[in-house]
Amino acid sequence: MNPLVAARAGLLNALSARGRARRAEFFWTLILLYGVPAAVIEAVPHARWIDIILGLVLTVPVATAAIRRMHDIGRSGRLVLWNLVPLFGSFIWLRYASQNGEPVPNKYGPAPKPPVRISPIAA
Template sequence: MNWYFHVLKNYAVFRGRARRKEYWYFFLTNVVISIVLAFLDNAMGNPGAGEGAGALGTVYSLAILIPSIAVGVRRLHDTGRNGWWMLLGLIPLVGALILLYFFVLDSQPGSNEYGLNPKDIDSDSVGQFKV
């Protein structure tokens, strides 16, 4: 959960780099929360719950939209790519697969134009995110 809150604290930070661990723990936590909210929407009979767009899930999706884009941009920076590559996600299926490939790549070694490699930074100086 620390990685999830770390991304939320950097709500709209589009500069810098994000490790794979930061991106994927945030992604996994969002999937789990979305599933729980979908069950709650169905149980409460919220409008749109049958189509996957219940009130709780929709509000949550809107709340994490900007942090999700920001961590995606930082993840692309970590692989040495510009954040504008996120626009590939607008291309159905192919764009998502290309972004998935970029997101699973290892960090670019050393520093790049977006900053120091997060793996090279001492974990203790970042906080309690040492895993």
């Protein structure tokens, strides 16, 4: 998935915790929503208040993307709460977020990744 397409899909669903999000969609959305503002804030002196405001505003879109990512692997969105456990909680959650999504529809919706079609090799 193209990074721009993935980030666009993440932003279009930024306020919805329903459905599923592919790994590319989640991680590119995360980079766009946290990485770009962080780089801008680092470049602007005395912008701590902007950092605080952006952190509060961007928490909901990142949390909903994380919940949709858990849905893609067939898990409950409550696994996002692992991030609240100091030190090792984020590593456990990152392990879940890095897994392949289920290739078939699950209780959270249809598979966002089209099924892989293997064509027979002509002999």
